[in-house]
Amino acid sequence: MTSPTxxxxxxxxxxxxxxxxxxxxxxxxxxxxxxxEDSFIVFLIKLVLIVGIFRSFIFSPFNIPSESMLxxxxxxxxxxxxxxxxxxxxxxxxxxxxxxxSRILAGQPKRGDVVIFKAPPGNDVDYIKRVIGLPGDxxxxxxxxxxxxGKPVPKVKIEDFVIPVSANTMCAxxxxxxxxxxGNPVCxxxxxxxxxPEGKSYDVLDFGxxxxxxxxxxxxxxxxxxxxxxxxxxxxxxxxDNSMDSRFPAAxxxxxxxxxxxxxxxxxxxxxxxxxxxxxWFLPWTWFTAARWNRIGGMF
Numbered sequence: 001m002t003s004p005t006x007x008x009x010x011x012x013x014x015x016x017x018x019x020x021x022x023x024x025x026x027x028x029x030x031x032x033x034x035x036x037e038d039s040f041i042v043f044l045i046k047l048v049l050i051v052g053i054f055r056s057f058i059f060s061p062f063n064i065p066s067e068s069m070l071x072x073x074x075x076x077x078x079x080x081x082x083x084x085x086x087x088x089x090x091x092x093x094x095x096x097x098x099x100x101x102s103r104i105l106a107g108q109p110k111r112g113d114v115v116i117f118k119a120p121p122g123n124d125v126d127y128i129k130r131v132i133g134l135p136g137d138x139x140x141x142x143x144x145x146x147x148x149x150g151k152p153v154p155k156v157k158i159e160d161f162v163i164p165v166s167a168n169t170m171c172a173x174x175x176x177x178x179x180x181x182x183g184n185p186v187c188x189x190x191x192x193x194x195x196x197p198e199g200k201s202y203d204v205l206d207f208g209x210x211x212x213x214x215x216x217x218x219x220x221x222x223x224x225x226x227x228x229x230x231x232x233x234x235x236x237x238x239x240x241d242n243s244m245d246s247r248f249p250a251a252x253x254x255x256x257x258x259x260x261x262x263x264x265x266x267x268x269x270x271x272x273x274x275x276x277x278x279x280x281w282f283l284p285w286t287w288f289t290a291a292r293w294n295r296i297g298g299m300f
Contacts, residue, residue: 088105132235163186205240270300274296
């Protein structure tokens with residue numbers, strides 16, 4: 001698509017009174033064309049710059065490809081993350097372009113914030129977790145109960161979390177498979193309400209006693225006390241038995257260890273779309289039947 005052009009001669013000073021004589025004498029000077037508007041390529045460059053600035057400094061979209069943040073986030077959710085709350089670093093830039101040598105306008109996250117960050121050790125994959133420990137905090141799991149600075153975080157059993165089985169959702173274990181009142185297959189998980197020292201509450205899933213069946217031999221329900229160093233954060237997923245987080249050492253495709261604050265990308269703000277994965281590109285009506293309409297617009 002090309003921008004419209006305008007070939008109307010430029011307007012200038014009024015023509016001299018002798019114009020008729022010029023017409024009978026020599027030929028009039030050719031009219032100058034106005035400067036042609038930007039080409040399509042220039043338009044695309046501007047568009048890319050505007051989108052890049054918006055995504056780098058204001059909001060950026062992310063999708064949820066796993067169930068580590070159930071029940072708050074489901075596989076197939078798409079959300080917007082605010083980029084300004086924690087400042088800006090190279091990880092705020094598209095493709096992590098090294099345009100900023102260090103974080104600027106840095107802001108301190110709060111316990112309970114749901115954040116997107118570049119996962120160590122590669123720092124090239126976006127993870128989403130909840131901030132549990134701030135610099136100076138001591139974090140430990142004892143018998144499946146979160147302890148911060150030597151005090152257990154209140155954890156109260158509430159109604160089970162029920163989610164339909166779909167292309168995006170399969171039950172983590174056979175024991176959680178169930179049928180709803182309409183006869184549809186669902187997953188039914190034990191759900192609890194945690195309340196942090198500041199009073200912020202959120203729901204977590206707990207499948208029961210954990211084990212050390214992982215490459216590091218770590219029992220995620222019973223961990224060593226960890227003091228969060230300056231400039232780092234302790235992250236955990238709300239799906240406590242299905243999340244590789246700061247309870248595990250940083251490893252590609254595995255745990256994240258203690259996450260440097262410089263790795264922060266943004267804070268989750270709103271779910272803008274959600275799908276159960278059953279849509280087919282060649283069947284347009286399934287784009288709507290696959291949508292989880294009740295999840296769209298959910299705030300954090």
